[in-house]
Amino acid sequence: MPTAVITGANRGLGLEFARVYLAAGWTVHAGCRNPMRADELKKLKGDLHIHALNVDDPKDAKALAKSLGSEPIDLLLNNAGIYGKRDLKVGGFDHDEFLNVLKTNVVAPIRLAEALVENVAHSTMKKMAFVTSRMGSIAMNAGGSIAYRTSKAALNMAVSCLSMDVKSRGITCILLHPGWVKTDMGGPNAAIGIPESIAGMKQVIDKTGHDDTGKFYDYQGQAIPW
Numbered sequence: 001m002p003t004a005v006i007t008g009a010n011r012g013l014g015l016e017f018a019r020v021y022l023a024a025g026w027t028v029h030a031g032c033r034n035p036m037r038a039d040e041l042k043k044l045k046g047d048l049h050i051h052a053l054n055v056d057d058p059k060d061a062k063a064l065a066k067s068l069g070s071e072p073i074d075l076l077l078n079n080a081g082i083y084g085k086r087d088l089k090v091g092g093f094d095h096d097e098f099l100n101v102l103k104t105n106v107v108a109p110i111r112l113a114e115a116l117v118e119n120v121a122h123s124t125m126k127k128m129a130f131v132t133s134r135m136g137s138i139a140m141n142a143g144g145s146i147a148y149r150t151s152k153a154a155l156n157m158a159v160s161c162l163s164m165d166v167k168s169r170g171i172t173c174i175l176l177h178p179g180w181v182k183t184d185m186g187g188p189n190a191a192i193g194i195p196e197s198i199a200g201m202k203q204v205i206d207k208t209g210h211d212d213t214g215k216f217y218d219y220q221g222q223a224i225p226w
């Protein structure tokens, strides 16, 4: 059966990704900042391996790569992300906060892709999926949330570049918008529940072929304008 690495797997979308891939019989390497407190994750049944992975910490990415060794990774699912303070406005900007959001949402997923590229290249499926957001679409911009929007727009560009760099190795990279989902980040008034979002994104990942590399889809498989 295939193997996935999932970041931010202790709650929200990442936890459900882990549950669904384990239920499908996959081996799942689940990353979370604090395994001691990942109670929901630990309850999941299946071939689950939990790793301490603060995606902001280069040492953790190296340690994960070392512990995986030459194990093929069919799917690297870069899911962990932060929104940052919601009230960043020109004139009252918190620049450190802006940098933190960029670090977690842009630098970290690309660093992990670099760390695990050989594992993905030596797998059968050879896929990397990055959870982004429609809020990173410049074409659909409605303003506000500058740090978050900028980080997801930057992630989109970074993954577009990455997809070109690794195309010749047969690796497919896609960007996924999960919908507006009822998680801690999405809040209780969000449009859809976690299972609907994850079932949709899993279907998109399943259907994705090498021709889709570098594309930006929502959880229903609709292309999103850049």
Ligand SMILES: NC(=O)c1ccc[n+]([C@@H]2O[C@H](COP(=O)([O-])OP(=O)(O)OC[C@H]3O[C@@H](n4cnc5c(N)ncnc54)[C@H](OP(=O)(O)O)[C@@H]3O)[C@@H](O)[C@H]2O)c1
Pocket (backbone or CB within 6 Å): 007, 008, 009, 010, 011, 012, 013, 014, 032, 033, 034, 053, 054, 055, 056, 079, 080, 081, 082, 104, 131, 132, 133, 134, 177, 178, 179, 180, 181, 182, 183, 184, 185, 186, 187, 190
């Ligand atoms: N929910 C939505 O409506 C929505 C919409 C569009 C895009 N997204 C994207 O979907 C992804 C998942 O979001 P969510 O809704 O599930 O959010 P969430 O409920 O806030 O969960 C975020 C997850 O990311 C982890 N994380 C954050 N920073 C991390 C770090 N430095 N190292 C390791 N893990 C870290 C969190 O771990 P801790 O528990 O340790 O904090 C948590 O597991 C994010 O990339 C988000 O931007 C969500």
